Amino acid sequence: MPVTIKDISKEAGVSIAAVSKVINGDYSNVSSDTKNKILRIAKELNYRPNRLARGLVSNRTNIIGLIVPDIANPYFAELAKGIENNANKFGYKLILCNTDEDVEKANAYIDVLFEYNVDGVIISGSESSTSSRIQQLHNSNVPVVAIDGDLGAEAYNVYAGNLEGSFIATEHIIQSGHKLIAFIGGDGVPGRGNLRLDGYLKAMRQYEISVNYDLIKLGNYQMETGYLYTKLLIESGQPFTSIVCGNDMIAFGALNAIKDKGLRVPKDISLIGYDDIYLTTMMEPKLSTIKQPLTEISSYAVEVLVKLMQKEEAGDKVKCFVPHLVCRDSVQKLDI
Template identity: 40%
Template structure:
């Protein structure tokens, strides 16, 4: 008589082992795709797992020193399309490589980032991908000491031994500013992002570098903080206009702020690009459908998430990863928000 089925919620590795008439260790080897089990026994165990619709308890497996098959992703926000595309890249690649995603958001809050970094451990995830604003060396040390493999996205750690996937933000910002200069613009305003964000600082440096190359004087009155959001980009542009400083172009450090800037300019009766040209950064989906379609710097957002997972899974599998810092390139996307003067 076939063994009586056990309810899925109570099913354990021991139950699978008893039904298959093998040891618990053998079942564990099959669940974790380890060698040392014959094809016949491996097939038998997999059939039993499928028949009983067994779902492993990831936490229990993690505590037992086995793989949880979960990857953790720490990210500032999920509503912004930039981060949404990062998540897509991480999730699709994780699933393709046999891992599930455990996502936690920090809302770009320093205290929350610290809590999340401390929260993740080997019983929850096999590895961790981190995007954060306020990371300090002590929290990097906590991750290192925990033994959990981890990879940073868009954060350049001081320690050259730490794995990271970056975009050449400075080069992209330099290209955006130089593009506006090539159209005849000399007075170019800059909308910066979060004060603590590394990529915002790098984009500002690229903007200043382009001005210096063409011997244009940097005017601090043409810089306003838009904190990477449409609303703040709108308000920052209003502040620029209230100063009565002359400018014919705006370089916004992301597309969200550029979209907010277009709205503010239109409210003041100014036309884009006839009166003011605008370049954004990121190439999010909305940049191609607003009016006018936004000229922007495209960064490989999806690819960043994909690359981070590929590196992390190799680290989880204890494979050698020689290149610790992956630097991805940006490219200019010309649309209709800029005009030659």
């Protein structure tokens, strides 16, 4: 059986109230000898505080929830690590919820976060403000910060500039002499459209390059999408010299398809990714990509959430970080 404050009270020969005060860091009206005795016995008995029981009394658990759509994607793994590290600096522990972009799974996790009486929630990815469970969070006054999602006016929203980043990626391809440029991406975020596709289209139009919609393919943000659609594009006979990918995982799939077809990157087809996950420097050739400012995003999201949980002024409700280009070896410069 777990050790309780009643056990410590009995062993120390003091009241339960005195033990409760000391365990919770309140040393007022408790002698130094009594405090040290309680803390010593608690350590000897290997006492572990019951966070949930504490939360019922103080209405605080020092636990936050993090909801991500795909923890197998290194981008979200790196984001989760950054959020956990920053949360720890403020004394908060993390419950990680991986939804696999499944609405029912997301709703079930939000129910779990309610059960654990979390102090706040960070939601990354494609959860929509129309979700009934998201509305429950708002209605229950649980502070929520969204990263690259659309959780409505009630939530604080942290964005990476997806349109700007995709524009930069496409512009780099264009300035390298390419005009026959394919795009393979995901379906986008509900309520906000497909900003990475929009960035590609904006760059093509700004540079007055005709858009061939047969070269635009949309699926999900996993390797299989990159592999399948690159294979189909090659087999279609449609001429193209480069692919702008919606993320690095799509680019990895595209690279495998290109190699399986006996072609080479970048000699035959140039590739550019998005996110700059750690694997981009391990592939051959090393992937040119758009770097997401994950350190800044995770730090800012946690700082805002902590301020909201402590009922402090958190500043602007919308914050946008601009990504930047990382040039490596997967884009070939063509003679213009």
